[in-house]
Amino acid sequence: MGLGEAKKRAWAWLEERLALGDLARFIARKTMPLHSATAWYYFGGITLFLFLIQVLTGILLLLYYRPTVTEAYESVQLIMTRVQFGWLIRSVHG
Numbered sequence: 001m002g003l004g005e006a007k008k009r010a011w012a013w014l015e016e017r018l019a020l021g022d023l024a025r026f027i028a029r030k031t032m033p034l035h036s037a038t039a040w041y042y043f044g045g046i047t048l049f050l051f052l053i054q055v056l057t058g059i060l061l062l063l064y065y066r067p068t069v070t071e072a073y074e075s076v077q078l079i080m081t082r083v084q085f086g087w088l089i090r091s092v093h094g
Contacts, residue, residue: 064083065079
């Protein structure tokens with residue numbers, strides 16, 4: 001069985017279960033705007049992606065951070081040293 005035959009069998013298996021033919025036909029007819037080849041076209045998506053990273057890392061930090069005068073420094077030290085990948089989450093967030 002060659003690679004082409006394997007692709008056909010995989011596509012037939014997916015088509016039988018998920019009916020991807022309609023989606024494939026829609027994507028084949030879909031046209032892209034002319035300005036999509038410029039960098040400006042992608043700034044909205046990039047901004048949304050970076051904003052979502054900030055939100056997710058902020059929520060993860062929220063689980064351990066204590067914003068009181070007496071506990072703030074200790075909670076940051078805990079995040080940086082004891083929480084698994086806390087140093088990475090704090091670095092990505094900041």
